[in-house]
Amino acid sequence: MEQIRRRNLEVAQFKQLCALKKYIHRHSPPTIDDSELEALGVLKRTDLDVDNSSPCDFEPRFFSPWYDGDSDLKEEGDGARVYWSETLDRDKDHPEWIPNAGYKYPEMRARWFNREDLDFSVPYRHDYRSHYVTEAVMLPTAADTPHTGITMFDPVVAPEGTMLRSELHAAVTLLREQVRSGRFTDHHTKPVLVLSYQWETHGRITQAHIDAKLNKLVIRQSRLLDFKAKQPTPDAYIFLRWLINRPVGATKYVSVQDDDDPPQGRDRLEAGPPLVEVESR
Numbered sequence: 001m002e003q004i005r006r007r008n009l010e011v012a013q014f015k016q017l018c019a020l021k022k023y024i025h026r027h028s029p030p031t032i033d034d035s036e037l038e039a040l041g042v043l044k045r046t047d048l049d050v051d052n053s054s055p056c057d058f059e060p061r062f063f064s065p066w067y068d069g070d071s072d073l074k075e076e077g078d079g080a081r082v083y084w085s086e087t088l089d090r091d092k093d094h095p096e097w098i099p100n101a102g103y104k105y106p107e108m109r110a111r112w113f114n115r116e117d118l119d120f121s122v123p124y125r126h127d128y129r130s131h132y133v134t135e136a137v138m139l140p141t142a143a144d145t146p147h148t149g150i151t152m153f154d155p156v157v158a159p160e161g162t163m164l165r166s167e168l169h170a171a172v173t174l175l176r177e178q179v180r181s182g183r184f185t186d187h188h189t190k191p192v193l194v195l196s197y198q199w200e201t202h203g204r205i206t207q208a209h210i211d212a213k214l215n216k217l218v219i220r221q222s223r224l225l226d227f228k229a230k231q232p233t234p235d236a237y238i239f240l241r242w243l244i245n246r247p248v249g250a251t252k253y254v255s256v257q258d259d260d261d262p263p264q265g266r267d268r269l270e271a272g273p274p275l276v277e278v279e280s281r
Contacts, residue, residue: 003173004187006253012181013210017176020217024169030132031162041216042168048207048220050238062147062191062249063207065241076244084232085181123152123169131155132166135197137174146184147247148174149193157198158224163206170194171219179210188212189251195243201228203239 020040037044045059120136131154138149150173154166171192178190194206205222225235 001030006180006185009212009215010182010185013215014176014179015213017172017179017217020060020172021169021176024165024172025208027165027186030156030165031142031220032165032168033162037162037168037219041210043214043216043218044163045218045220048205050205050222050225050242060189060209060211060218060249061207061220062209062247063149063193063242063245064248065238066246084230084236107122115231121173123150123166123173125166125169132164132169134170140183143183144252145247146178146187146190146251147193148178149195149245150174151243152194152198153197155199157202163219163221164196164198164204167194167204167206167221171195171206171217175208175217186253187251188253189249191247191249191251193242193245195239197276198224201226203227203235204240204244232263 011089020042021105023040035045048061050059050065124133125131133153135151135153140146140148150170152164152166152170154164156164156166158164158167171194174192174194175190178184178192184190189209189212191207191209194208196204196206198204203225207220209218210216211218227233227236227239227241
């Protein structure tokens, strides 16, 4: 019975994530402000501390950078520094670029292979107001770690106090796939890490998960990381350390047998209120 209840909770979460995904597809602006997130029922928590500047972090955290320092990364990356200052010229580097259509044929072919390999469509958008694509998806490799990751390319640098639509799209897509697959029904939390390249000048790290008690999408974002320099910046190494992240935190339901206080266990939580879908303004 408990497995059925947990699966029913996933079904409810799947429907809510589908509603969010539908909203994202219907609305074109490249950024989402805090008031719109609140109207959608998305909870934005305190910033993700990627600088280790705070001695205490009481908010949920499910990913950690692999290295504590970047000396090894700098040594390994010395040989590739020559590529840092190179920029993307679509007309020169991608002769099959079609400006009016807004896509490249090789990119369309790659999207087909991604769909066949992943069993779900990776997030992307091509229209007159938004253009972003998925660069890579990092899937779980073990049954006890439902953590997933994704990297996105977006030509927009997020203004202060806003979230890129591509960041929300990526988080919703991966969370939706996690609950759809049924692979991690024994986990109350299935966290996602979104690493976004914003134009050639910035980057950001976003953690997302569904809080099983509130039944709401919860996000935490890092500060905007600065890549503007002729050589790799300190922020670039922070971003790299998070690219090779490791899963942390408790995500699995506590079994009734092991739970000293069953009424407080996460496996006893009921579904929260549904997400709110706002209309176009």
